[in-house]
Amino acid sequence: MKTEIRLPLGLPEFEILKQSIRNQKIILDVRTTALPVHCPLCGFSHVKSHDQRLRRVRDLDALDKPLYLMIHVRRYRCLNCGEVFSESLPSVPHHKHQTHRLREAIYLRCQDTTISSISRQMRMSYKTVERIYYDIAGKKLSDTPPSSVVGIDEIAVRKGHRYETVITDILTGKVHRMGANRDTEAARSLLETLDARPVKTFVMDMWQPFYHAVTQLFPDVSIVIDKYHVVQKINHALDSVRKTCQPSLKGVKKGRFSLLKRRFRLSEKNK
Numbered sequence: 001m002k003t004e005i006r007l008p009l010g011l012p013e014f015e016i017l018k019q020s021i022r023n024q025k026i027i028l029d030v031r032t033t034a035l036p037v038h039c040p041l042c043g044f045s046h047v048k049s050h051d052q053r054l055r056r057v058r059d060l061d062a063l064d065k066p067l068y069l070m071i072h073v074r075r076y077r078c079l080n081c082g083e084v085f086s087e088s089l090p091s092v093p094h095h096k097h098q099t100h101r102l103r104e105a106i107y108l109r110c111q112d113t114t115i116s117s118i119s120r121q122m123r124m125s126y127k128t129v130e131r132i133y134y135d136i137a138g139k140k141l142s143d144t145p146p147s148s149v150v151g152i153d154e155i156a157v158r159k160g161h162r163y164e165t166v167i168t169d170i171l172t173g174k175v176h177r178m179g180a181n182r183d184t185e186a187a188r189s190l191l192e193t194l195d196a197r198p199v200k201t202f203v204m205d206m207w208q209p210f211y212h213a214v215t216q217l218f219p220d221v222s223i224v225i226d227k228y229h230v231v232q233k234i235n236h237a238l239d240s241v242r243k244t245c246q247p248s249l250k251g252v253k254k255g256r257f258s259l260l261k262r263r264f265r266l267s268e269k270n271k
């Protein structure tokens with residue numbers, strides 16, 4: 001007997017064509033239920049079917065498994081201007097690999113827990129979770145004054161080709177400012193627009209330009225170097241020691257692990 005569970009998708013624009021489970025992932029083949037179509041270039045509504053493309057998009061997990069929509073996206077040709085275009089999908093943002101509701105859910109979870117724990121739970125890369133969080137946070141900047149503890153940090157955008165400065169309230173998790181670049185000037189111009197009167201402490205990593213910007217503008221606040229970033233620096237230092245020692249450590253398994261272990265717990269060989 002074949003057992004099948006049909007779940008309501010809750011995305012009204014789609015109908016489900018097929019459902020399957022592959023490699024512990026739920027895959028739903030879907031297509032839209034004939035939406036009205038207008039040419040994005042000239043606005044004309046007389047269009048002709050052109051072809052179909054498959055687009056893979058992640059949606060909210062179901063039954064504790066990642067769920068992917070394989071969207072059979074219809075493409076049309078405008079009979080007025082000749083433009084070929086894809087139908088627009090209300091539930092999926094342009095050029096993104098997740099549905100709006102999944103992105104919103106990740107953003108909300110980021111306010112209660114860390115990006116790395118969500119990345120583990122969701123089996124999604126750290127960078128992806130981080131990007132989703134700051135994409136949405138950037139649209140919902142808080143304009144109320146911050147609390148007494150504020151963090152200033154950098155995030156990588158465009159796969160690390162560009163950096164942005166982010167000012168976050170450490171106590172409430174709200175993002176107050178975001179702006180291009182991560183130099184002293186960029187940080188200063190963001191900090192200048194912030195009502196920083198309640199702020200007693202700035203938390204930051206060991207990035208000098210942020211330190212300069214904060215101390216220039218607020219010489220009386222205390223500065224805390226964020227533990228996570230200190231640990232990261234130590235890890236990098238350990239990694240480079242291990243890399244230099246690696247040739248002489250032949251036969252020692254898990255070099256980094258041995259460096260982190262206490263000496264008395266090491267086997268004779270790994271000492």
Ligand SMILES: [Zn+2]
Binds near residue numbers: 079
């Ligand atoms: Zn057109």
